[in-house]
Amino acid sequence: MLKFRSFVVSIAALFVISALCFPSACNASESPVRLFLQESLDSEGKQVALNPKLMEILTYFERQTGLKFEPIILPWKRAQSETLEGKGIIYGFSRSPERLKAYHFSLPVVTERVWGITYGRPKPNYRHVEDLRNKIVSTGRGFSHGMEFDQARDVIFKVQEDSASTVARFKKLMAKRSDLMVWPVRGYQHHAEVEEYINRIIVKESNDPELKGRYFDVTDQPLFYDSTHFASAKGKYAEVLKKIDQAIARGTKNGSLNKVLRGYH
Known part of the structure; x- marks a missing residue:
C-alpha cells in the first residue's frame, strides 16, 4: 500500500513539474506560427538575404514568448492578404485608418523616422507634409x-508604388519620374547620419553601375513618424498577439527590447 501511495505521489509530482515548465519548453511541441515578412529584391530581382539583426529580433521574441516562428518572405501585398486570410501573422506592419478596420495590431515594437530622399540640385527644401x-x-x-x-496620400501628394527593388526606385528618382522617395529609418536621429547610410551603404553596396558616383540627399528632418507592429487578422491569433504584447511591455520596461533593437536600421 505504501509503495502504491509513493507511486501516486511521484506521478502527481510529474504533472506539477510539467505544469510549471518554462514557456519555451512548454511550447516546444506546438506548431510554429507562420510569420510573414517583407521581401527585398536586388537589382536583378533576386531575394536579398534577411537582415541578421531582424533574425536576432525575432529570436528575442521567441525567447520572450515561448512561441516558435516560421518566417515566410513574400511580396508585401501578398503578405498582407495571407495575414488577412488568417494564415499567419505579419511583422513590420504600420497602422493606417483602413488597416485598423481589418487587422489587430500589437503594441509598437519600434518607432521609425520617415525621411525623404531626393536627387539633383538645388536640393529641395521639404520640411513638412x-x-x-x-x-x-x-x-x-x-x-x-x-x-x-x-491621410495625405492622393490628397496632398500622389503616391507611386514601386517594386521591392530599391535600386529601381533610386533610378526612377534620378530620371525625375518621382520627386522624392520616403525611407523609414529606425536607428539614426540626424539627417547627416541617414544621408551617409544611404550613400555609403545602400547605394555603394548595390554595385549597380548606373548608381556609381551618384549622391542622394536626405531631408533635413523626418517628414513623418511611424510605428511598426506585429499584426493578425481581427479575431485570429489573439493568444499569440497577447504573448507578444506582454513581451513588448516587459522588454520596454526592463530595457531588453531597446537593447536588441539597437543598430537595427
Missing part, C-alpha cells in the same frame, strides 16, 4: 508610413 503638395512620392508596393502619411 504641405511642402509635398502635388509631388510624386515613391514608396514600396503595399507600404504605409503611418497615419499622417495615409
Whole structure:
C-alpha cells in the first residue's frame, strides 16, 4: 500500500513539474506560427538575404514568448492578404485608418523616422507634409508610413508604388519620374547620419553601375513618424498577439527590447 501511495505521489509530482515548465519548453511541441515578412529584391530581382539583426529580433521574441516562428518572405501585398486570410501573422506592419478596420495590431515594437530622399540640385527644401503638395512620392508596393502619411496620400501628394527593388526606385528618382522617395529609418536621429547610410551603404553596396558616383540627399528632418507592429487578422491569433504584447511591455520596461533593437536600421 505504501509503495502504491509513493507511486501516486511521484506521478502527481510529474504533472506539477510539467505544469510549471518554462514557456519555451512548454511550447516546444506546438506548431510554429507562420510569420510573414517583407521581401527585398536586388537589382536583378533576386531575394536579398534577411537582415541578421531582424533574425536576432525575432529570436528575442521567441525567447520572450515561448512561441516558435516560421518566417515566410513574400511580396508585401501578398503578405498582407495571407495575414488577412488568417494564415499567419505579419511583422513590420504600420497602422493606417483602413488597416485598423481589418487587422489587430500589437503594441509598437519600434518607432521609425520617415525621411525623404531626393536627387539633383538645388536640393529641395521639404520640411513638412504641405511642402509635398502635388509631388510624386515613391514608396514600396503595399507600404504605409503611418497615419499622417495615409491621410495625405492622393490628397496632398500622389503616391507611386514601386517594386521591392530599391535600386529601381533610386533610378526612377534620378530620371525625375518621382520627386522624392520616403525611407523609414529606425536607428539614426540626424539627417547627416541617414544621408551617409544611404550613400555609403545602400547605394555603394548595390554595385549597380548606373548608381556609381551618384549622391542622394536626405531631408533635413523626418517628414513623418511611424510605428511598426506585429499584426493578425481581427479575431485570429489573439493568444499569440497577447504573448507578444506582454513581451513588448516587459522588454520596454526592463530595457531588453531597446537593447536588441539597437543598430537595427
